[in-house]
Amino acid sequence: MAALAKLRYNPEVPPRIIYGTAWKKDATGALVRAAARAGYRAFDTANQLKHYREDFAGEALKELMSAGLRREDLFLQSKYTDAAGQDARLPYDPASDYAAQVNASFESSLAHFGTDSLDSYLVHGPMDANGLVDEDWEIWGAFEKLRRENRARRIGVSNVGLAHVRGLCESAKFKPEVVQNRCYASRGWDRAVREYCLANGIVYQGFSLLTANPHVVGGAAAAKIARRLGLTPAQVVFAFARRIGILPLTGTTNAQHMTQDLAAVERELTAADADALAAAGGR
Numbered sequence: 001m002a003a004l005a006k007l008r009y010n011p012e013v014p015p016r017i018i019y020g021t022a023w024k025k026d027a028t029g030a031l032v033r034a035a036a037r038a039g040y041r042a043f044d045t046a047n048q049l050k051h052y053r054e055d056f057a058g059e060a061l062k063e064l065m066s067a068g069l070r071r072e073d074l075f076l077q078s079k080y081t082d083a084a085g086q087d088a089r090l091p092y093d094p095a096s097d098y099a100a101q102v103n104a105s106f107e108s109s110l111a112h113f114g115t116d117s118l119d120s121y122l123v124h125g126p127m128d129a130n131g132l133v134d135e136d137w138e139i140w141g142a143f144e145k146l147r148r149e150n151r152a153r154r155i156g157v158s159n160v161g162l163a164h165v166r167g168l169c170e171s172a173k174f175k176p177e178v179v180q181n182r183c184y185a186s187r188g189w190d191r192a193v194r195e196y197c198l199a200n201g202i203v204y205q206g207f208s209l210l211t212a213n214p215h216v217v218g219g220a221a222a223a224k225i226a227r228r229l230g231l232t233p234a235q236v237v238f239a240f241a242r243r244i245g246i247l248p249l250t251g252t253t254n255a256q257h258m259t260q261d262l263a264a265v266e267r268e269l270t271a272a273d274a275d276a277l278a279a280a281g282g283r
Contacts, residue, residue, distance in 0.1 A: 015042035016265045020249040028056035038258040042075035049089040058112030077120035078109040102142035121152035125159035132167045144174045180205035185213040185281025198245045206246040221280040235264035
């Protein structure tokens with residue numbers, strides 16, 4: 001545990017990479033422990049038993065904290081998921097209003113991690129793919145209250161389009177501070193949303209960087225850059241993501257890849273490298 005205690009993280013500054021816990025099921029706890037041992041201090045989850053085991057992630061981190069890892073060195077991010085995105089195991093009463101649902105889900109997440117605040121709290125997805133509706137505003141109002149009380153140090157949204165982000169920025173009391181989306185190279189790595197976020201001081205998080213883009217990871221451009229820099233093609237993609245303003249999530253279950261992904265975000269690509277990878281994505 002001494003080695004764990006030496007690795008520090010400043011929660012006031014966004015991390016450089018996040019370990020994502022989606023789809024890990026019963027292996028969640030063991031993988032969170034492995035990621036922490038590899039050096040990860042930022043973890044993403046959701047209070048949604050359909051795709052996450054936030055409770056297992058929380059138990060793993062509480063165990064590590066009881067053995068020397070400090071809460072203040074961790075970046076903990078969770079999400080509120082509305083009933084349509086849940087299975088029957090909801091962390092709130094679905095008959096209650098949205099503000100009550102958000103508060104109940106948030107309190108449950110705090111209990112999972114044994115903490116009194118989260119570093120980032122996201123709406124898992126909007127109610128309508130085309131733009132914000134009344135229900136979204138009710139949910140966001142509850143998020144703003146958590147942000148005002150500093151119980152959620154950052155608030156944001158996930159799985160959104162440009163209309164959602166722009167609508168919040170233009171009309172909300174607290175604009176989103178984080179946006180998290182799946183990134184497809186064929187769509188310019190979510191160019192419209194990503195560039196809007198960069199222009200408006202919003203941290204853009206990207207997930208499925210590898211799984212959504214096998215043609216880039218396995219392509220000639222990534223292979224050429226990887227050979228020159230002594231990296232793997234996957235590491236090249238993570239370094240590229242950082243260069244174009246993406247805070248990457250990795251969900252690898254491989255201990256070696258955990259270490260490689262963590263190291264990749266410290267590497268710098270040239271402008272020519274970035275252009276070659278962008279072109280390989282088919283933008």
